[in-house]
Amino acid sequence: MVMVASGYHWTPYKPVEAEDIRFLWDDVINRRRTIERNHFFEARLAFGVHTGVPIANPDDLFAAMDEYCRTEPVVALGETGITPAQHVQSWGLDEQRTVVGAQMELAADHDLPIILHTPNKRPADQPTYRPGVGTPGYEKNTNLTQDPVLTGENPSLEAVRMDIDIADQVGLPEDQIVASHADPNNVDFLLSETECYASFTLGYPWLTGVTAADVADAIDRYGPDRILVETDCANVLRTDVRSVKRAILELYRLGVDEDDIRQVVLTNPSAVFGFDY
Numbered sequence: 001m002v003m004v005a006s007g008y009h010w011t012p013y014k015p016v017e018a019e020d021i022r023f024l025w026d027d028v029i030n031r032r033r034t035i036e037r038n039h040f041f042e043a044r045l046a047f048g049v050h051t052g053v054p055i056a057n058p059d060d061l062f063a064a065m066d067e068y069c070r071t072e073p074v075v076a077l078g079e080t081g082i083t084p085a086q087h088v089q090s091w092g093l094d095e096q097r098t099v100v101g102a103q104m105e106l107a108a109d110h111d112l113p114i115i116l117h118t119p120n121k122r123p124a125d126q127p128t129y130r131p132g133v134g135t136p137g138y139e140k141n142t143n144l145t146q147d148p149v150l151t152g153e154n155p156s157l158e159a160v161r162m163d164i165d166i167a168d169q170v171g172l173p174e175d176q177i178v179a180s181h182a183d184p185n186n187v188d189f190l191l192s193e194t195e196c197y198a199s200f201t202l203g204y205p206w207l208t209g210v211t212a213a214d215v216a217d218a219i220d221r222y223g224p225d226r227i228l229v230e231t232d233c234a235n236v237l238r239t240d241v242r243s244v245k246r247a248i249l250e251l252y253r254l255g256v257d258e259d260d261i262r263q264v265v266l267t268n269p270s271a272v273f274g275f276d277y
């Protein structure tokens with residue numbers, strides 16, 4: 001298990017500062033051993049600075065992040081990545097670029113993978129809810145969502161393209177990027193135009209529409225070499241902790257080759273994050 005300490009800070013009660021991010025990082029360090037003992041997971045860590053809300057003084061974080069990257073349980077940076085629309089207060093694209101780029105530089109320096117937060121495109125078949133009530137299943141005051149800072153036709157994909165541009169600019173090899181929340185909107189770009197890994201988040205299909213069928217489809221079209229699956233379990237939204245296990249069975253039922261299933265659920269994640277299997 002990789003515990004990702006990178007808070008989206010949905011609907012924060014006060015402006016988010018560097019020390020709030022440090023609190024999250026230290027919290028996973030302090031709880032890792034207990035979680036391993038109580039849940040029988042081998043737990044490794046990822047640290048990130050998210051761009052879902054502005055952080056007052058993000059530059060205060062990167063020297064500490066550099067130090068944390070030298071510690072043994074840290075296997076990745078992130079998640080992070082350009083976010084098209086923030087909560088409570090917008091964060092300009094230039095500031096976001098700086099924050100994402102600084103983390104990518106550290107990933108390159110430490111030869112660690114970085115987990116990208118790629119924004120999902122809302123599935124067309126979701127119902128439209130009463131304004132301000134929002135989608136059920138997570139703790140977010142949708143009234144506080146700000147106007148997007150990315151306004152093109154497909155801002156979710158545009159954000160990912162910007163992330164890859166930043167990686168290229170700072171010299172981070174694309175095969176050190178794990179693009180989380182892969183979906184039908186970005187998977188073709190990720191697997192045909194980049195060297196990144198595409199990681200399908202299967203823990204909340206009620207929100208994204210992404211299921212094992214999308215994984216099977218991607219394996220069918222691109223092969224299993226750069227595909228992963230994960231739960232992205234978070235206690236701010238309704239997530240299925242067993243979604244990876246369910247996906248193994250579902251991929252089998254969908255007729256995916258057993259070796260390919262093993263590769264996307266176990267071999268690839270183990271190799272990318274340095275687990276010894």
Ligand SMILES: [Zn+2]
Pocket residue numbers: 079116117118180181
């Ligand atoms: Zn994310």
